[in-house]
Structures are given as structure tokens and as C-alpha cells.
Amino acid sequence: xxxVEVRKVSRVxxxxxxxxxxxxxxxxxxxxxxxxxxxxxxxxxxxxxxEQAALRELAEETGITEVELGPVLxxxxxxxxxxGRRWEQDEWYFLxxxxxxxxxxxxxxxxxRRSVTGARWWTSEELIAARETxxxxxxxxxxxxxxxxxxxxAPVILAPEIV
Numbered sequence: 001x002x003x004v005e006v007r008k009v010s011r012v013x014x015x016x017x018x019x020x021x022x023x024x025x026x027x028x029x030x031x032x033x034x035x036x037x038x039x040x041x042x043x044x045x046x047x048x049x050x051e052q053a054a055l056r057e058l059a060e061e062t063g064i065t066e067v068e069l070g071p072v073l074x075x076x077x078x079x080x081x082x083x084g085r086r087w088e089q090d091e092w093y094f095l096x097x098x099x100x101x102x103x104x105x106x107x108x109x110x111x112x113r114r115s116v117t118g119a120r121w122w123t124s125e126e127l128i129a130a131r132e133t134x135x136x137x138x139x140x141x142x143x144x145x146x147x148x149x150x151x152x153x154a155p156v157i158l159a160p161e162i163v
Contacts, residue, residue, distance in 0.1 A: 035117075041054060043089075055067070076160070077160040103119040
């Protein structure tokens with residue numbers, strides 16, 4: 001979209017020892033009835049690398065710092081309205097594992113405090129059966145494939161999601 005800067009974003013597919021994935025529950029601040037689940041992560045700051053951004057965002061949004069950051073699993077382009085503006089993002093999804101399952105949200109930004117209501121660990125089966133909106137689309141199937149086959153040899157390009 002002309003005039004909209006593409007934001008570089010690192011996201012984390014954080015798995016616990018039971019192979020559950022951590023998702024955050026968010027909503028549109030201007031319409032709290034519009035809500036969804038999403039992976040931790042956010043935009044790069046300054047000259048940080050994608051890996052550095054993934055670890056920083058994970059720490060800020062979950063308090064979890066004891067992770068083993070793995071490869072980039074997926075890449076996705078998305079665009080959507082949120083909090084009165086249009087966002088266009090180039091997202092990279094990193095695999096990470098942790099033994100810690102307690103989440104702390106002390107590092108939330110002001111916008112996150114206004115738009116994130118909680119966190120939950122999900123199995124792939126729960127995600128596949130969920131009737132709620134989850135991003136990226138088909139995350140349950142993607143997670144099931146990841147757990148069955150391991151990380152891909154090269155990042156998989158997911159279909160763009162433009163809202």
C-alpha cells in the first residue's frame with residue numbers, strides 16, 4: 001500500500017516441555033468485542049537484528065528470558081487496521097523452547113496494556129478445534145506439522161493476510 005511503511009517484525013513460536021505454544025489474547029482498543037490470539041513478538045527497534053528483537057519482545061511481553069532461540073520457521077506479510085492506524089508487516093516466526101510456563105506482563109508497552117488481556121498455553125489439537133480467531137491463520141495445522149516433522153530446512157512463506 002503506497003505511503004505505508006512496512007514494519008519488520010519478529011515473532012516467537014514458544015513451546016514448553018509438553019509442546020504447547022504460548023499465545024497472547026488481544027483486542028482492538030476501539031472495539032473490545034473484536035479479539036484474537038497471537039504469538040508474542042513485535043517490531044525491530046534501532047539497529048537490532050531479528051533475533052535480538054524476538055528475544056527482547058518475548059521478555060517484554062511474557063517475562064520469559066530462559067529460552068533457546070531456534071530457526072526461522074515461517075515468514076508472512078500482513079496488513080490490518082489496529083488502534084486507529086494501518087499496519088503493514090513483514091513477520092518472521094522464530095522457534096523457541098522454554099521450561100518456564102509462568103508469564104509476567106510487567107514489560108508491556110502502553111498500547112499492550114490497553115489491548116492485551118492475557119496469555120494461554122495451547123496444544124495443536126486445541127488450536128485446530130478452536131472457534132476463536134488465531135493469527136497466523138492455520139496456526140494449529142502449522143504447529144502440528146512442526147511437531148511431527150521438525151523445523152523446515154528453509155523458512156516456509158505463509159499466505160499473505162490482508163484485512
